[in-house]
Amino acid sequence: YLRKANSQAFRHAARPAAARPSALRFLTPFQARFLSDATRQAIDQAVKSSPVVLFMKGTPETPQCGFSRATIQILGVQGVDPGKFTAFNVLEDEELRQGIKEYSEWPTIPQLYVNKEFIGGCDIVLSMHQDGTLAKLLEEKGVLAPMEET
Amino acid sequence: MAQSATPVEDVVHSKLTEALKPTSLEIFNDSHLHSHHKAMQGSVSKETHFRVYITSSAFQSKMQPARHRMVYALLKDELAQAGGIHALQLQTRTPEEEERIKAQEASGTN
Numbered sequence: 001y002l003r004k005a006n007s008q009a010f011r012h013a014a015r016p017a018a019a020r021p022s023a024l025r026f027l028t029p030f031q032a033r034f035l036s037d038a039t040r041q042a043i044d045q046a047v048k049s050s051p052v053v054l055f056m057k058g059t060p061e062t063p064q065c066g067f068s069r070a071t072i073q074i075l076g077v078q079g080v081d082p083g084k085f086t087a088f089n090v091l092e093d094e095e096l097r098q099g100i101k102e103y104s105e106w107p108t109i110p111q112l113y114v115n116k117e118f119i120g121g122c123d124i125v126l127s128m129h130q131d132g133t134l135a136k137l138l139e140e141k142g143v144l145a146p147m148e149e150t
Numbered sequence: 151m152a153q154s155a156t157p158v159e160d161v162v163h164s165k166l167t168e169a170l171k172p173t174s175l176e177i178f179n180d181s182h183l184h185s186h187h188k189a190m191q192g193s194v195s196k197e198t199h200f201r202v203y204i205t206s207s208a209f210q211s212k213m214q215p216a217r218h219r220m221v222y223a224l225l226k227d228e229l230a231q232a233g234g235i236h237a238l239q240l241q242t243r244t245p246e247e248e249e250r251i252k253a254q255e256a257s258g259t260n
Contacts, residue, residue, distance in 0.1 A: 026225070067237065106215075107222050107229040108238060123239050124214045 039099040046096075050086040051143045053113040055100050060087050067122035068110045074129045075112075078138055081145040116140055158197035158228060158235065164223045166204060173245050174205035184237070198236040205248045217242035 036138065047053055052075070058064030060072050075085070090097035090109050101107050104118050112119040119125065128134035138144055154160050159177055166175060178201040184190055190198060202221070209217045218240050228234045243251070 066184075067239075105219060105222075107226075118215060120215050120218070122239065124218065126215070127241075 035099055035102040037094055040103060043099055043103045046086075046088055047113050047116050051053075051084040051115055051141060052080050052086070054085070054087045054110055055090055055096070055113075056087055056110040057089070057091050059089050064091055065109070067108075071110045071112065071122050071125050074125055074134070078129065078135060079144045080138060081143055084143045103149070114138070114143065156197060158195070159200070161228060162200065162202065162225060162235075166202070169224050170204065170206040170208045170220070172201070172204050172206040172208075174248065176203040178203075180237075181205050189236070193233065193236075197236075200235060200237070201239040201241075203243075205243045205245055207245055209242050209244045210246075214221075214242065224239040230250065 010096070033100055046055075054071060054075065056063065056065070056068035056072065063069035063072055088096065090100060097109070100109070100111060104111055106118070106121065108121055110122055110125075112121070112125055119137070120128070125134065128137070156179070159179060162177055163175065166172065179197060180201055181196050184199045185193070185196075187222040204221070208220065212220070220237075221240055222229065222243065225235065225238070231239065
């Protein structure tokens with residue numbers, strides 16, 4: 001169920017069309033390396049689109065990278081509420097793929113944000129999952145799916 | 151002096167050793183595990199995916215994201231260049247944390 005809800009949220013949030021001027025397309029790779037205001041604003045929007053935001057390669061249903069897959073699986077096991085989660089596929093958008101690395105000052109994907117705060121990549125999410133600090137964080141931030149009545 | 155077959159690994163080793171004076175540094179080249187992936191088609195490098203376990207007191211009083219950023223900053227060029235490091239798994243511990251974890255493992259708890 002986590003996956004179905006994500007693909008809807010992802011499609012909706014992934015293209016803040018107004019914030020992406022086509023002028024960016026004509027910049028050389030060198031010029032495009034510096035994070036433009038427009039790209040920064042688009043990523044700001046993405047980061048605050050949901051309490052839990054994951055920038056990944058591929059989609060939650062079909063991750064395109066083992067590290068992204070591992071991270072999505074951990075969020076599923078932790079019981080993150082799909083209504084409070086959005087995933088962005090950086091492979092669909094080269095501007096996002098490069099921009100998020102500058103924005104987060106982090107050179108690799110996946111990248112997890114909770115309440116607009118950068119948490120880490122796969123290694124950090126995995127070690128937080130193993131030592132209990134991830135469960136604690138997600139609970140404190142109120143992003144877990146409600147427990148079912150038994 | 152013969153040319154190294156592992157220039158990227160050598161650079162990672164020397165940069166991290168010099169800057170962080172680690173008590174322990176292990177570098178694993180996992181590139182061969184990923185060479186069949188679509189993203190790696192056309193890659194000529196055999197040094198694309200690394201796992202680095204590093205213990206250093208430079209990490210004290212820093213949370214994990216900050217520790218990782220220290221390492222990323224040192225390897226900025228290698229990560230940025232085309233055909234350079236594609237993936238970098240990091241385990242960053244202080245000597246105290248390393249001691250504690252080893253003691254837990256030895257005593258069978260955890």
